[in-house]
Amino acid sequence: MTRVVALIDGEHYPPVVRFALEGLSHEYEVVAAAFIGGTEKVDLERGANTYGVPVVFAATPAQAVTQAIEAYSPHALIDLSDEPVVSSADRFRLAGIALAHGVEYRGADFAFTPPRAPLVTSTPTLGLIGTGKRVGKTAISGYVARTLTAAGHDICVLAMGRGGPDAPELIHGEKVRLTTPDLLALAAQGKHASSDNYEDAVMSRVTTVGCRRCGGGMAGETFFSNVPQGAMLADTLGKQLIVLEGSGAAIPPVHADANILVIGAGQGVSYVDDYFGPYRLGLADLVVIASAEEPIASAEEVARIREAVALQRPDVPCVTTTFRPQPVEPVDGRRVFFATTAPAAVLPKLTAHLEAQFGCRVVASSANLSNRALLRQDMASAAGHYDLLLTELKAAAIDVVAAAGQEAGVPTVLCDNVPIATDGADLGELVTRAAGLALSRGQARGSQ
Numbered sequence: 410m411t412r413v414v415a416l417i418d419g420e421h422y423p424p425v426v427r428f429a430l431e432g433l434s435h436e437y438e439v440v441a442a443a444f445i446g447g448t449e450k451v452d453l454e455r456g457a458n459t460y461g462v463p464v465v466f467a468a469t470p471a472q473a474v475t476q477a478i479e480a481y482s483p484h485a486l487i488d489l490s491d492e493p494v495v496s497s498a499d500r501f502r503l504a505g506i507a508l509a510h511g512v513e514y515r516g517a518d519f520a521f522t523p524p525r526a527p528l529v530t531s532t533p534t535l536g537l538i539g540t541g542k543r544v545g546k547t548a549i550s551g552y553v554a555r556t557l558t559a560a561g562h563d564i565c566v567l568a569m570g571r572g573g574p575d576a577p578e579l580i581h582g583e584k585v586r587l588t589t590p591d592l593l594a595l596a597a598q599g600k601h602a603s604s605d606n607y608e609d610a611v612m613s614r615v616t617t618v619g620c621r622r623c624g625g626g627m628a629g630e631t632f633f634s635n636v637p638q639g640a641m642l643a644d645t646l647g648k649q650l651i652v653l654e655g656s657g658a659a660i661p662p663v664h665a666d667a668n669i670l671v672i673g674a675g676q677g678v679s680y681v682d683d684y685f686g687p688y689r690l691g692l693a694d695l696v697v698i699a700s701a702e703e704p705i706a707s708a709e710e711v712a713r714i715r716e717a718v719a720l721q722r723p724d725v726p727c728v729t730t731t732f733r734p735q736p737v738e739p740v741d742g743r744r745v746f747f748a749t750t751a752p753a754a755v756l757p758k759l760t761a762h763l764e765a766q767f768g769c770r771v772v773a774s775s776a777n778l779s780n781r782a783l784l785r786q787d788m789a790s791a792a793g794h795y796d797l798l799l800t801e802l803k804a805a806a807i808d809v810v811a812a813a814g815q816e817a818g819v820p821t822v823l824c825d826n827v828p829i830a831t832d833g834a835d836l837g838e839l840v841t842r843a844a845g846l847a848l849s850r851g852q853a854r855g856s857q
Contacts, residue, residue, distance in 0.1 A: 410436070410437055410438040411436075411437050411438065411484050411485060412437070412438045412440055412481070412482070412483050412484045412485075413433070413437040413438065413439055413440070413483050413484060413485045413486065413487050414439075414440060414441050414442065414443055414465075414477045414478065414481055414483040414485075414486050414487075415429075415430055415433060415439055415441075415442045415443070415462075415486075415487050415488075415489050416442070416443050416445050416470075416474065416486055416487070416488045416489060416490050416495075416503070417430075417442045417443070417444055417445070417460065417464070417489050417490060418444070418445055418446050418447035418489075418490040418491070418494040418495075419444070419446065419447035419448045419494075420447035420490075420491065420493070420494055421447075421489070421490075421491075423459045423460065424459070426442075426460060426489060427459060427460055427461050429489050430442065430460065430461060430462060430489075431461070433487060437485075437487070439462055440462070440463075440481045440483060441462055441463045441464065441465060441477055441480070441481045441483075442460055442462050442463070442464045442465070442477075443464070443465045443467075443470075443473040443474050443476070443477035443486075444464050444465065444466050444473060445470035445473055445474070445490055445494060445495060445503075446470055446490075446494040446495070447490075447493075447494040465477040465480065470494075470495065470499065470503060471502060471503065471506060474486065474503050474506050474507065475506055475510075478506070478507065478510045478512055479510075483512060484512065484513065485512060485513035485514070485515055486503070486507050486512060486513070486514045486515065487515050487516070488500065488503075488514070488515065488516040488517075498682075498683055500514075500516070500519075501683065501684050501685060501687075502687050504521045504685075504688075505628075505685055505687045505688030505691060506691075507521070507523070508521060508522075508523040508524070508628050508685075508688055509688060509691045509692070510523075511523045521627075521628065523628075524626075524628060524629065524630045524660070524662065525630065525662065527661075527662050527663050527664045527665075528636075528637045528640050528641070528662060528663045528664065529663075529664040529854075530640055530641075530643070530644040530651060530663065530664070531644055531855060532565075532643070532644050532646075532648055532649075532650065532651050532851070533649070533650050533651070533666050533847050533848045533850070533851020533852060533855075534650070534651045534652075534653050534663060534664060534665050534666050534847060534851060535553070535650055535651070535652050535653065535665065535666065535667055535668070535669070535843065535844055535847040536653045536655070536660070536661065536663075536665030536667070536668040536669070536692070537549060537550050537553065537652060537653065537654050537655060537668070537669050537671065538629070538655040538658075538660050538661075538668055538669070538670055538671070538689060538692065539655055539657065539658060539670070539671040539672070539673070540658055540670070540671070540672050540673060540676060540680040540681075540686065540689060541657060541658050541673060541676060541680065542657040542658070543673065543750060543779075544671050544672065544673030544676070544699050544700070545671055545673070545697075545699035545700060545730075545732060545826065545828065546654060546655060546656075546671050547568075547605045547608050547609065547654065547803075548699075548732055548825070548826035548827070548828055549669065549671050549697055549699065549730075549828055550566060550568075550605075550609060550613075550652060550654045551608070551609060551612040551613045551825065551826075552827065552828050552836070552840070553652060553669070553840050553844070554566055554609065554613035554615045554652060555613050555615075556837050556840050556841065557650065557652075557840070557841070557844055558583075558613070558614075558615055560841060562649050562650055562844070563647075563648050563649045563650075564615055564616070564648055564649060564650045564651070564652055565615065565616040565617065565618060565643045565646055565648040565650075565651050565652070566606070566609045566613070566615055566616070566617045566618070566651075566652045566654055567617075567618045567620065567636070567639055567640055567643050567651055567652065567653050567654065567661065567663070568604070568605040568606040568609055568617055568618070568619050568620065568654045569605075569620045569621070569622050569631075569634060569636050569639075569653075569654060569655060569656045569659070569661050570601075570604045570605040570606070570619070570620070570621060570622070570656050571621070571622065571623070571656060571657070572601030572603070572604045572621070573601070573604050573605070573606065573619050573620045573621030573622070573635075574600065574604070574606075574619050574620070574621060575621065575635075576635065576638075577618050577619065577620050577635055577638050577639035577642050578606060578618065578619040578620075579616070579617075579618055579642060580606065580607070580610040580616070580617045580618075580619070581616050582609065582610030582611070582613065582614050582615050582616060582617055583614050583615055583616060585610075586611075586614070587607065587610055587611050589807075589811050589820075589821045589822075589823065592607060592611075592802075592807045592811065593807060593811055593812065593815060595607070595807075596807045596808050596812070602807040602808070603802050603803050603804055603805070603806045603807050603808075604619060605619070605654060605656070606618065606619025606620075607619070607802060608802040608803065609654070611737065611802055611823060612737065612802070612823075612825045616646060616648070618639045618640075618642055618643045619639070620634060620635050620636045620638075620639035621634060621635055622634035622635075622636060622656055622659060625656075625657060625658060625659035626659075627684060627685050628660075628685045628688055629655075629658060629659050629660030629685070629688075629689065630659075630660070630662070631656075631659050631660075631661075631662055634662060636661050636662055636663060637662060637663065640653075640661075640663045649848070650844060650847060650848060650851075651663075653665055658689075660689075660692075665692075665847070666846070666847040666848075666850040666851040666854070667694040667695075667843050667844070667846040667847035667850060668692045668693050668694055668695075668843075669693070669694070669695045669696075669697060669840070669843050670689055670690060670692065670693035670695070670696050670697070671697045671699050672696060672697070672698050672699065672714060672718075673699055673700060674698050674699060674700050674701040674702075674705055674706035674710065674711050674714060674729070675700055675705040675706050675752075677706075677710065677714070678710070678713045678714050678717050681714055681717040681718060681721070682717050687721055690718065690721055690722055690725075691721075691722070693722065693725050694725060694843050694846050694847075695725065695726055695727075695728075695839055695840070695842070695843040696718050696722070696725055696726070696727040696728070697727075697728055697730055697828070697836075698711060698714055698715065698718075698727065698728070698729045698730065699730050699731070699732070699828070700730075700731055700732065700755075701729035701730060701731060701831055702731045702758075702831060704752075704754040704755060705752060705754070705755060711729055715727055715729065726834075726839055726842075728830055728832060728834040728836055728839055729830065729831045729832045729834075730828040730829060730830050730831060730836065731828070731829055731831050732751075732826040732827065732828055732829070733759070733762050733766075733826070733827050733829055734747070734749070734759055734762065734763055734799075734801070734824045734825070734826060734827075735766075735767075735824065735825045735826075735827045736763075736767055736799060736822050736823070736824050736825075737822065737823050737824065737825060738822045738823075739767075740763075740767050740768070740769040740797060740799060740822055741767060741768030741769060742768060742769070743769045743770070743796055743797040744769075744770050744772045744794065744795045744796045744797065745763065745769045745770065745771045745772065745795055745797050745798075745799045746771075746772065746773045746774065746775070746788065746791050746794075746795040746797070746798050746799065747759070747760060747763065747771050747773075747774040747775070747799045747800070747824075748774070748775045748777075748778045748784065748787075748788075748798070748799070748800040748801065748805075748806065748810050749774070749775070749776055749778055749800070749801050749824075750776070750778045750779050750801060750803050750804055751776055752776060753776040756774050756776055759774075760774055763799070769797070769799075772791065772794045772795050773787070773790070773791030773794060773795060774787075775787035775788070778800065778801060778803060778804045778805055778806060778810070779803070779804040779805065780805075781805045781808075781809050784805055784809055784810070785809060785813075788809075788810070788813055792817075795819070796819060797819065797820055797821075797822060798810050798811070798813075798814045798819055798820070798821040798822070799821075799822050799823075799824050800821060800822075800823065800824060801823075801824050801825075801826060802823050802824075806823070
């Protein structure tokens, strides 16, 4: 029989709870109960023997659930509690604890199952996961790759994307320099030439393995992917470390020895506090709050996110960052049309940075890189005013921007997004430390 721990409360009359526990015992092995609150119908001073199973008490529901899981190793938690003891938000927090321990969490009309057992590589792994799309994971991944390579580490990036290849694709980015014409040729073959693995190879000049995925669960499980096959390929390359780059809020189905979690500051504190935000935060060894500046997020909003992180994970370092564009080729003296996926409100900062740091003149810009119809309109409105296209390698960068440039005889230069710490922290040092954890943990499990 399936081994379970029941979650009970004092708002139900104890004989009723015992009635429910006896009912569960016909289908499950009920090894214990965790008391998660409520006092109206129970006299705890007289003991908990009335329930017929061992009962775990703690200062908070989260502590009771954690202690019960650690003491009794159940396959599942079955929630016999209800409002007002546990709200829906409370249940997501408890579910996050259960899933982090590999335990199912079930109730009268819901069930959360932990992600399937991930593939375990022999090579140490550093996960890079996020709370959603467009939070800057790929830009952070590129920074991680460059930082570790500069420190002498031989790494590979395993990228998982919604537009990835049908079979894992190996690119030796340290040997082959992909150009805009190369990417146009790939697009002509029907490939998504702006996929994350191409961005990693172009911007970081490291070995990449590109994979695809479709569908994502609330706790990050992917519905379909070829990532395990990609991980097995990466594991044969003899690298010191594999960087596992997530997609949106989806988590690669590969064991990570350490994780960097990227939180979009513009998403708000709910992405840390609610649903499975606490679950993702529980996986983290470093937290990066990205785009942490006006007008994307106010100082107060960023502070609330940081406080929420510190409250749940005071043991984990947290850094606030923003991004600035960096062309991969010289653009000085050119009249530039700049295309980005960044919000329109931040365009003035980005264009001012380009002009001040790289000597170009941005005559037009578009924040519609992820909307092909609007992007074409923006480019048509500016036609004849620019002599160079500058674009992030995302979304429609190749099949619209570079393709239009090729047709018009206007060159296209690709642009990186470089993360910059906004709180005085040493981002490179924090990344190096997280990678060190991954390496030491990976090496330790390899020696077992």
